[in-house]
Amino acid sequence: MSLGIVLLSATLNLNSHLPPLQPWQGASLSLMQQDGPLTTDFELSAGEESPNYEQTNAFIMRLVAANPTQFKSITIGKSGQGRDINMMLAVEDSQFSPAMMTNNKKPTILIQAGIHAGEIDGKDAMFMLLRDIATGKRRDILSKVNILFIPILNVDGHERNSQFNRINQRGPVTMGFRTNAKNLNLNRDYTKLDTPGVRAVMEVINDFKPSLYVDVHVTDGADYQYDITYGFNPSFASDSPAIAKVLEEQFSPIIDDKLSQQGHIPGPLIFVMNKRNLKQGLAGWVASPRFSNGWGDIKGLPTILVENHSLKPYKQRVLGTYVFIDGVIDALSKQHKALHKAIETEKHNYPTELIVERSYSQSPAYISFKGIKYKQFDSALSGHQEVKYLGEPVEYEKLPVFWQKEVKAKVKVPNAFYIPPQYSKLVQKLSLHGVEVEVVSNAMEESSGLTQLKVSSYEFAKQPFEGRFRVNAQFEELQLSESPVTEGWYKVSTQQPYSELVTHLLHPVAPDSFFAWGDFLEIFQRTEYVENYALEPYARKMLKESPKLALAFDKRISEDSVFAKSDEQRLEWLYEKTPYYDQAYLKYPILMSYQSK
Known part of the structure; x- marks a missing residue:
């Protein structure tokens, strides 16, 4: 019995609980080869398996050896368990440095696979495409674009492999795990930057400045006919609508036509409102910046999220991904001037208000x-x-x-945020995001019109999420009569190319801000206390000297029976009114200026 038959038998047994399949014989089957130079592990397994980490790196080396003038492999970071995170560079004429790639007049596409390591379709599809470039079958591609390719982003999750990692997915037979070795989901990490994988991606984007970012996934959810679904935040709900319109109007038709010609059914990015009843409708998701495509939309980096249909066979999904990427490259080569113009438009858009949270509309649109x-x-x-x-x-x-x-939450955009020096780690994160930060050298210039937010109510999450205890809070604004800003503070202007991203990261109302992810938990604790024997006589004197304060205290007692009966609440209220009370308690330490400097 051949290896292919054994693997097919194992796959059938593993998938016996899944819904029945529709027959498929797409033209893209002709892309596969059974032998010959650089036949991939995927092809050798008849489209059932994906190589492990060691085999993946070995194939990368074979590709580079076969075409060293156009291919190069570099390490962009290390995983938590010490594995190299590798990236391939593919260019036409040995122009591998970021500066040379930026200046060779071709757009650069960054393609990322395995951020969820069980969803590894992009790795095997790109290996076939790069093989076809190396062997001369598709030498046209590098005349159009430069390619950056990360075969496995979540390398530790990739090696936590099993036949039983995804119950609703048809292949590969052995697949990796969704999260990394610390059980963190890399595709929830695009603002907080806790994982070495996403930090590595940020450095790649800063260095190589790609024109387009493609993140390849596999779906959860319902059954439907589409095998390749993809999307981006739509122009009517985008922070970069000029970019979204180019993707909608000039990219999607080219991609869809290429997929259809090769026997695939392209579809919109699919989520359902009720998984038990699809007829109740689809969920038109608008990604927030914790996700790759939401972050890209807010940053002004064109980003496409691919979600191959998990119930389609692995072979069909991988071949569809090959065709999809071929279509994206074709679209980018034809429309990169329009896309570049849209990117420049968004870089110079400095909104005065920003929607930071959205909810589902009660009024649907309708589609076939x-x-x-x-x-x-x-x-x-x-x-x-x-x-x-x-x-x-x-x-x-x-x-x-x-x-x-x-619109669920909207904020007024400050002209600038001011970060005290003790939060320099946030400045490092901002730099990874590509945000410009300057050190305050003349505090006198920053001395007026500053606003501070104070937490008026808050609630911590009941359980951790992505290694953090998130916090939701309400705020009151305080206008500062004196500026605490001194030399050595950091100023982050919103009058810069990534204005919207700055606000999403630093404004605490934004659900994916550093604050919401728990980077300021220290402001919720008090470290100085009061003794009643000292407070009681001090408070009596304070009330005697301030009739207004005494009237407010008496009013609170008369109107709030719980307060009136609680010695702790009464004394706490009085303590808050003394100059001994912690003046930094519950105050967000990053200040805001709404005046142009």
């Missing part, structure tokens, strides 16, 4: 949708009505889509 027939049944196991997909195509002429476009 290529679904899969299903039935609902009462499950004795869950005690609930569940779904069984039947494998038969069904067309929905008008399926509702509820877009996440309603």
